[in-house]
Amino acid sequence: MMEGPAVVLLSIGRNPVSGRPRRAARDARAVSMALDVGVPVIGIHAGPGSDVLGDYFGMGLAQLIHLVLPESLDPIGVLHSQIEALGPSLVFAGTRAEIGEGSGIVPYEVARRLSLPLVPQVVSVSKNDEKLQLLQALPGARRRCLKTNRSVLVTVDSHGPPLRQIARGPARRREIQRLERPESFPSLNLLPACLSERPARPRPKRIGPATAAKGVNGRQTLVNPDAETAAHEILRFLEAERIITPPIRTDHSLEESAHDDSRRSSQASQD
Amino acid sequence: MTEEPHIPFRRDPRLEQNRRRASAEGIPDKEEAKPTVAKRRDPRLERSSRRAGLSDEPQNVPEHTSSPDQGSGGGRVTSKHAATPASSEAQSPATDARQLRRDPRRDRGRERHSTSSETSALRPDTDPEIRKIDDASFWVLVVPDAISGALSSHDQDTIAVARLIADNHEGGVIALAPEGAADYGRMGIDRLAPFPSTNSDAELRLSITSHILDALGPKHVVLPESAYGAHLARLLSVRRGLPIATGVTRISEAGWARPTDGGRREQIVAPTPIVTIAPEAAELKLGPAREARRIALPAFPPLESELEDCGLLPLDPQSVPLQEAEFIVSAGTGVSDWTTFEDLARVIGAAIGCTRAVCDAGHLPRHRQIGASGTLVNPRCYLSFGISGAPQHLQGIARCERVIAVNTDLHADMIKRADLAIVADAQVVMRSLVDLLRPAR
Numbered sequence: 001m002m003e004g005p006a007v008v009l010l011s012i013g014r015n016p017v018s019g020r021p022r023r024a025a026r027d028a029r030a031v032s033m034a035l036d037v038g039v040p041v042i043g044i045h046a047g048p049g050s051d052v053l054g055d056y057f058g059m060g061l062a063q064l065i066h067l068v069l070p071e072s073l074d075p076i077g078v079l080h081s082q083i084e085a086l087g088p089s090l091v092f093a094g095t096r097a098e099i100g101e102g103s104g105i106v107p108y109e110v111a112r113r114l115s116l117p118l119v120p121q122v123v124s125v126s127k128n129d130e131k132l133q134l135l136q137a138l139p140g141a142r143r144r145c146l147k148t149n150r151s152v153l154v155t156v157d158s159h160g161p162p163l164r165q166i167a168r169g170p171a172r173r174r175e176i177q178r179l180e181r182p183e184s185f186p187s188l189n190l191l192p193a194c195l196s197e198r199p200a201r202p203r204p205k206r207i208g209p210a211t212a213a214k215g216v217n218g219r220q221t222l223v224n225p226d227a228e229t230a231a232h233e234i235l236r237f238l239e240a241e242r243i244i245t246p247p248i249r250t251d252h253s254l255e256e257s258a259h260d261d262s263r264r265s266s267q268a269s270q271d
Numbered sequence: 272m273t274e275e276p277h278i279p280f281r282r283d284p285r286l287e288q289n290r291r292r293a294s295a296e297g298i299p300d301k302e303e304a305k306p307t308v309a310k311r312r313d314p315r316l317e318r319s320s321r322r323a324g325l326s327d328e329p330q331n332v333p334e335h336t337s338s339p340d341q342g343s344g345g346g347r348v349t350s351k352h353a354a355t356p357a358s359s360e361a362q363s364p365a366t367d368a369r370q371l372r373r374d375p376r377r378d379r380g381r382e383r384h385s386t387s388s389e390t391s392a393l394r395p396d397t398d399p400e401i402r403k404i405d406d407a408s409f410w411v412l413v414v415p416d417a418i419s420g421a422l423s424s425h426d427q428d429t430i431a432v433a434r435l436i437a438d439n440h441e442g443g444v445i446a447l448a449p450e451g452a453a454d455y456g457r458m459g460i461d462r463l464a465p466f467p468s469t470n471s472d473a474e475l476r477l478s479i480t481s482h483i484l485d486a487l488g489p490k491h492v493v494l495p496e497s498a499y500g501a502h503l504a505r506l507l508s509v510r511r512g513l514p515i516a517t518g519v520t521r522i523s524e525a526g527w528a529r530p531t532d533g534g535r536r537e538q539i540v541a542p543t544p545i546v547t548i549a550p551e552a553a554e555l556k557l558g559p560a561r562e563a564r565r566i567a568l569p570a571f572p573p574l575e576s577e578l579e580d581c582g583l584l585p586l587d588p589q590s591v592p593l594q595e596a597e598f599i600v601s602a603g604t605g606v607s608d609w610t611t612f613e614d615l616a617r618v619i620g621a622a623i624g625c626t627r628a629v630c631d632a633g634h635l636p637r638h639r640q641i642g643a644s645g646t647l648v649n650p651r652c653y654l655s656f657g658i659s660g661a662p663q664h665l666q667g668i669a670r671c672e673r674v675i676a677v678n679t680d681l682h683a684d685m686i687k688r689a690d691l692a693i694v695a696d697a698q699v700v701m702r703s704l705v706d707l708l709r710p711a712r
Contacts, residue, residue, distance in 0.1 A: 014533055095501075096517075098533040103517045108505040117577050120502045138583070139418050139498045140597030141622060145581040152578070159595075190508050192516045192540035195526045200537040203520060206551045221283075221692040223681060227703035230693045234654070234675055234704060237691045241673055242421040242452070243598050243652045244619065 004151070005040040007088040009079065009107065010064070012050045013098035023055040025163070026094025030156040032164045034092045035060050037125050044082060046075035049176070058171030059164040065177045076106060077185020080113045090125065090132065091116065091153040104155075105190055111153040119146060122154040124161070313376055401560045404461050407443030411436050412489035414447045414480060416499045417466070418597075422453050423651065424550070424672060425495045431553035433493040434459035435522050436542075445489060445566065447479060455563040458555060464566045474574045476503050481511070482568065496547040504547045515545040520552050588616035588623045593639070593646040596622035598654075601641060603664075604628045605657015605678060608698045612656065615701050618708040621654065626664050642667035656697035660685030677701075 008031050013024030034041045043056050046067040056064060067078050083091065091114070096104035111118040121137040134146040137159040222233060238244045413433035415426035422430070430446065437444045443461040450465040464483060466476070480492065480503070492507065494500035496518045508515035521528040526539040527546065593599065600616045601624035602609075616623045624641040625634070641648055643663035649670035656677050658664065665688060668674065676689035677700050686692040693700060 016533065019535075101531055102533060103515065104501070105505055105508065105515065105517075108509045112509045118502075118506070119578065121498060134578075135584070137498075137595075139416070139595075141591040141595035142586065143584040145584060147579040147581055148577060150577055190512070190514050192514050192527075192529075192543045195539045195541055197531070197536055197538050200530055200535055203551070206554070219690055219692075221681075221686065221694070223694045225693065225695060227695070227699040230677070230695050230700045231703040231707050233691065233693065234677075234700070235707060237673075237675060238619075238652065238654075241652060242419055243673075 004087045004089040005042050006034045006037055006090040006092065007083055007086055008034050008041060008043045008061075009091070009093040009110070010043045010045040010053065010056055011047070011094065011097045011099075012045075012052055016098075021050050021052045023052055023059075023166070024094055024098045026096070026098075026156055026158065028056070028059065028163050029158070029160055030092035030094055030154075031056055031059050031061055032161065033122070033125055033156060034090070035164070037090065037127050039089060039127070042086060042088075044079065046079050046082075047071060049178075053176055054171040054174070055166050057174040057176075058166035058168060060167075060170075062174075063177065064174075065179060068178055068180050074185070074187030076109050076113075076188045078181045079106070080110060081185075082179075082181075083110065084114060089151050091151070093153065093155050095120070095155045095157045101191060103191060105188070107153060107155050109188055109190070114151075114153070116151055116153045117148075119152055119154045121157050121159060123159050125154060401456070401562055403562050404443040407437075407461065408440060409437075409442045410445050410462075410487055410489040411442055411491045411493060412445045412447065412480070412483055412487075413460075413493045414476065414500065414503065416495055416497050417449050417452055418499070420449045420452050421651070422448070423497075425497055425548075427453075427458070427555040428550055428552055429493055429495040429500070429548045430458050430460070431555035432519070432522055432546075432548045433491075434555075435553055436491055436493065439522075439524070442490070444561075445483065445487065446563075447476070447483065454557070456560040457557045459558055459561055460563045461561050462566050463563045464568055472574070473499065473502055473506060474576065475571060477506055477510070478571055478574070479568060480507060482571075483566075484511070487566075490544070491542065492545045494545070494547050496549050501547055504545050508545050513544040515547070516540050516543040517547045518549045519546050520549045522553065586620060586622075588613070588621060589639075591622035593622060593624055593641065593648050596624075596648065596650050598622065598652050599624045599641070599648060599650045601625055601653060601655045601658060602629055602635070602697075603655065603658030603678075604632075605659075605697045606701075608701065609634060611698065611701045611705060614705050615708075618705055619654075622650075624648065624653075626658055626661070655685060655689075656701060658685050659683040660688060 008027065010027045010031070011024045013022050013027070014020070015022050031041070031043065041061055041063070043061050043064040044067065045053055045064065047069050048071050049066055049068065053064060053066065065082065067075070067082060069075055069078060091107075091110065093107035093110070095107075096102045097106075108118060110116075119134055119136060123135045123137050123143060125135075126133045131147050131149050132152065134148070134152070134154060136144045136146060137157070138144055220233070222230060225233070235244070411433045413430050415422055415429055417423075417426060430444075433444050433446075436442070437459075444459060445462040445464060446455055446460045447464045447466050448455065449467070450463070455463050464479065466479065476499070483489065484492070492504070494504040496504075501517070504515060504517070507513065516527055516529055519527045519529045520537075526541055527543075528537050528539055530536070530549075531538050588600070598619075598621040600612070600619060600621040602612050603626045606612055606629070613623070623635065623639055624646075625639050627640055627642055627644060629635055630637050630640045630645070637645075640646065641664065642661070643666045645667060647667050647670070650672075652673045652675070653668050653671040654675045654677075657679075658676065659678060659680060660676075660683055662684075665684060668688075673691075674685075674689045675691045675693070676683075676685040677693045677695060677697050678685055679694065679696055680686070681694045686694065
């Protein structure tokens with residue numbers, strides 16, 4: 001399964017300021033990532049067409065298949081059959097589309113139908129000695145390294161290296177491969193029933209931390225403590241807030257306050 | 272509770288003076304909202320306690336302001352949340368008097384005295400105020416991310432939404448969350464399915480959630496639209512074929528609002544079995560306690576994964592993207608010992624940030640600047656050294672959940688903003704922190 005090409009699911013994005021169509025930022029990042037792996041890359045777009053699809057060519061993509069579908073039709077069935085026919089070693093997708101529903105369910109459904117494991121929030125993909133090495137972004141700016149020797153579907157969010165530039169020449173010259181798909185597929189019924197729709201209004205932003213999150217420990221001010229006390233107090237605070245893990249100190253000078261310590265931390269977690 | 276703290280604390284003479292004056296004149300203290308509520312008499316409460324055959328308790332007991340000096344450091348405690356034994360005693364007889372009607376004002380007062388009424392929160396069985404649900408009309412399951420075992424504000428918003436969904440139709444809330452991360456009872460959780468806190472494996476969470484779905488059949492599963500929650504929700508949706516509403520921003524009678532078309536339009540959708548919640552969709556209010564009874568879960572076997580996990584990459588404090596960082600150590604012009612500062616960031620495992628002045632002086636690169644003209648950050652904890660807190664800098668850290676400040680100026684704005692403020696020289700504190708942390712790591 002590892003010999004196949006890499007397939008990138010592409011969509012049409014929209015500039016958030018001007019509202020004009022553009023390459024979708026997450027999909028474009030997926031293309032940048034896919035081109036760095038070192039296997040042939042095929043882009044697939046299902047839905048109504050647009051000129052901006054050429055932008056993906058401008059980033060260095062060699063082949064782009066456009067499955068022509070009216071906007072009203074669910075692309076999932078067509079996408080699935082097309083990807084299955086290509087037999088990819090890797091599938092890339094942006095986490096969610098910039099226009100339309102934007103629920104981010106399509107990659108998950110594709111992965112389920114192809115029975116591929118899905119790795120979210122991938123930052124980089126590389127291939128060495130027939131093994132794929134994936135770098136995954138975790139909360140708190142951490143990066144996890146994953147290795148596998150089978151096909152996977154990875155989703156790409158806003159993390160990772162900057163986007164490739166668009167070269168206008170190839171963007172205009174290269175030919176998009178258009179495929180009309182006459183057969184109809186049942187549509188995915190995982191989306192909620194829409195009762196009404198209206199233009200979004202900006203929501204007021206919360207100022208400062210939420211009330212419940214505020215001041216659990218209480219406020220403390222220490223004036224001119226000696227350095228030891230101050231350092232202990234900082235560590236105690238960090239442990240109570242679970243910023244750092246408790247068994248960090250093996251200091252004997254602390255024994256006298258050990259009881260007080262445990263009481264405080266339990267109090268903090270109670271609140 | 273009455274144990275004497277051995278650390279020298281600052282005593283705020285102005286605050287004490289105000290309180291003395293207020294108690295002498297019987298004027299409610301404006302600056303201190305918390306004691307005001309405790310002092311104010313509640314006629315309804317008094318009536319009910321009289322009816323229950325109890326003597327009327329005086330509510331305006333003078334505030335217990337500070338504990339006598341005992342430490343060698345010569346400081347005293349002045350904390351806004353300082354325990355007030357007198358007023359908590361005054362409340363307890365009324366608590367026994369089993370009121371039929373709940374008094375929201377009294378609940379609020381109690382909430383503010385959370386530290387003093389903690390003993391009752393510890394013994395849920397004996398407290399008559401605990402709301403128990405044995406047979407809910409339906410259940411709502413909430414699965415917070417609880418990264419490193421603590422609830423983020425997004426997690427709390429999600430719990431608030433779950434409570435809201437349940438409250439609209441007299442339902443109960445089950446939380447799948449690490450034990451001890453928070454006071455789940457007061458967050459409105461009726462059942463708690465304890466989860467190993469450090470495990471971030473989506474497959475394990477998925478199998479526990481599926482087990483609860485099979486065993487208790489919750490009507491809705493509520494997750495945060497965040498790194499773990501978003502992934503788990505969508506996996507759950509496609510594997511079990513359940514409809515999902517993503518990124519819901521508002522819950523109302525009319526339906527759930529969610530953004531579409533890249534946030535340009537808003538859809539009102541019918542409630543779905545699975546829902547992911549955008550940050551700030553609701554605000555969690557600590558209410559009257561619920562029981563948060565533990566549900567027994569079977570042991571889940573370790574799952575065979577097709578992916579080989581090679582662990583986390585080491586964190587480089589200098590190159591961590593500041594927007595993503597969970598814990599930031601930051602330097603201002605009060606820092607002169609830069610080697611110790613960088614050592615500290617490495618041993619404590621935090622990203623490095625700084626103020627504009629530090630960047631201007633060339634001590635740190637521009638992409639490390641925090642503030643209005645730098646990066647706006649939202650870590651869980653922000654540890655600042657030698658920062659006085661210019662408005663532009665405070666703007667940059669407005670969304671930090673916890674702030675620790677070390678600064679020599681007692682009256683600096685940063686000290687006022689901080690949850691833990693230390694008035695001391697940054698160099699000395701940094702050095703002793705490094706000394707404390709180094710042998711362990």
